[in-house]
Amino acid sequence: MKTLGTHNYYVYILTNLNKTVLYIGFTNDLKARLYWHQNPDAMNKHFTSKYKCFFLVYYEHFQDVEIAMAREKQLKGWTRLKKENLIKDFNPDWKFLNKEIE
Template sequence: MTNRSKTLYTGVTNDLYRRVYEHKQKLIPGFTQKYNINRLVYYQETSDIREAIAREKQIKGWLRAKKIALIESINPQWRDLSADWFET
């Protein structure tokens, strides 16, 4: 996830829809609330929690340029992939 300034956040969840909603509504205190992380620009799915945690750790260990290349490989405009998930 990211914000207007393209600050990056990487996390893992068992319910992407719920977690994105929590970030957008600033329901969880911490980094994402402080930096207004509210745009989903990349995600991967797996049913194996160990695989998900390993992938999260791998991505968190990358340099910013590699993270950006991963995002732009599927989302070159950094569109909010969850933009139409929630009705206001």
């Protein structure tokens, strides 16, 4: 069991090169999950592989898994415009943030 304050959960948004598709996900290891999206198992083609959503443009960090999962669900229910505004507030130029994740 982890001690209080040591949990890490992330809600994140990926896009494709042309920024036309958005994918919202949840993970406890953002760096590993980004690698997994960019290097999928050949037997398991997922949404991010099909639409080439490999580029991180937004993320939030949480220490409580229930709050993180609720946030992911909330964001998935938003309109495209609302998601775009969230990204713009966090990352105005829609810069790809993959290399900034430790």
